[in-house]
Amino acid sequence: MAPSSLAEARALLLSPLGPVARAGNSKKAVNVSFEFFPPKTDEAEANLWKAIRRLEPLNPAFVSVTYGAGGSTRERTHRTVQRIITETSLRPAAHLTCVEASRAEVDEVIEGYKSIGVDHIVALRGDPPGATGIGGAYTPRADGYANATELAQAINAVGGFDITVGAYPEKHPESPSIQHDLDVLKAKQDAGATRAVSQFFFDLDAFLRYRDQVRAAGITLKLIPGIMPVSNFAGLQRMTSACGAALPDWLAAHFDGLDDDPETRKLLAAAVAAETCARLQEEGFEDFHFYTLNRADLVYAICRVLGVREQKAA
Numbered sequence: 407m408a409p410s411s412l413a414e415a416r417a418l419l420l421s422p423l424g425p426v427a428r429a430g431n432s433k434k435a436v437n438v439s440f441e442f443f444p445p446k447t448d449e450a451e452a453n454l455w456k457a458i459r460r461l462e463p464l465n466p467a468f469v470s471v472t473y474g475a476g477g478s479t480r481e482r483t484h485r486t487v488q489r490i491i492t493e494t495s496l497r498p499a500a501h502l503t504c505v506e507a508s509r510a511e512v513d514e515v516i517e518g519y520k521s522i523g524v525d526h527i528v529a530l531r532g533d534p535p536g537a538t539g540i541g542g543a544y545t546p547r548a549d550g551y552a553n554a555t556e557l558a559q560a561i562n563a564v565g566g567f568d569i570t571v572g573a574y575p576e577k578h579p580e581s582p583s584i585q586h587d588l589d590v591l592k593a594k595q596d597a598g599a600t601r602a603v604s605q606f607f608f609d610l611d612a613f614l615r616y617r618d619q620v621r622a623a624g625i626t627l628k629l630i631p632g633i634m635p636v637s638n639f640a641g642l643q644r645m646t647s648a649c650g651a652a653l654p655d656w657l658a659a660h661f662d663g664l665d666d667d668p669e670t671r672k673l674l675a676a677a678v679a680a681e682t683c684a685r686l687q688e689e690g691f692e693d694f695h696f697y698t699l700n701r702a703d704l705v706y707a708i709c710r711v712l713g714v715r716e717q718k719a720a
Contacts, residue, residue, distance in 0.1 A: 454486075501530060606697055
C-alpha cells in the first residue's frame with residue numbers, strides 16, 4: 407500500500423528488501439482479473455481451458471473475453487462466455503465493440519449477453535477494420551454507435567450491467583493529446599462506466615503521472631493497471647508499435663540475444679511484471695488486470711508475489 411506517513415516512506419527507502427520481497431510481507435488484499443481471447447482451433451481451445459482451470463482457484467474478480475476487430479469473433483466470444491458461465495465459478499465480462507456493426511446489431515448482442523446471465527461488459531470502440539488497423543483512420547457507421555461512450559450509454563440504458571472501459575496511460579494512438587484522452591474517459595464515466603482498465607505499459611512513471619492526471623480531472627472511477635507479462639520480445643515490439651506504448655531501452659537490453667532461449671525470456675518477463683505490480687501495490691493499487699494471452703504460468707507466479715492464493719472449494 408502507499409506509504410501514509412513520512413516514517414513509512416522513510417522505512418521503504420531504507421529497506422534492504424526490494425519491492426517484490428516487500429510485497430511478500432504485505433497483508434493487504436489484492437483483487438485480480440484475467441483477460442482471455444476466444445480460440446480458433448481445437449488445440450487453442452484446449453490451451454485456453456488449461457489456463458482457465460489453472461487460474462480459476464485464484465478467485466479473480468472477473469475474467470474478460472475479447473471481441474475481434476469488426477466483431478470477427480462474435481460467435482466464438484459468445485460461446486466462450488457461455489461455457490465459462492456453465493462450467494466454472496468465474497464471473498465473465500464480455501468484450502463488445504461497435505466497429506462495423508449497426509446499433510440494432512449491437513443492441514441484439516447486449517440483450518443476448520443479458521439472456522445468458524452476463525452482467526459485466528467491457529465497452530470498447532474497437533480498432534479500425536481491415537488493413538488500416540490500430541491507429542489508422544476510423545469512420546463510424548452512420549447507423550452505428552460512434553465510440554465507446556455511446557456504447558456505454560447504450561449498455562447503461564439496458565440496465566443491469568457493470569461497465570468496464572479502456573484507459574490509455576501513454577495516449578490512445580488516435581488521440582491528439584492526453585487532455586483529449588482525459589475528456590473522453592470523463593465522458594465514459596458520465597455514460598455509466600464503473601471502472602477503467604489501462605492499456606498495458608512498461609513505463610511505470612508514465613502510468614503514475616497518468617493516475618495523477620485522471621484524479622486531477624475529477625475522474626473517480628476505479629483505474630486498474632493492465633499488466634502484460636510477455637516473453638516474446640519480437641511480438642511485444644509489434645504490439646507496442648501498434649498501440650503506442652513505450653518500450654524502454656532497459657527492457658530491450660534484458661531480452662537482447664535471447665531469441666533462442668525461451669525459458670530465460672519467461673523468467674525475465676515474470677520478473678519485470680512482478681516488480682511492476684509490487685511497486686504499484688506500494689502506490690496504493692489493489693486491483694490488477696492481466697492480459698494472459700491464454701497462458702497461465704507467468705500470471706499465476708505474479709499473483710503469488712501479490713499474495714493471491716488459491717481458494718479452497720466450498
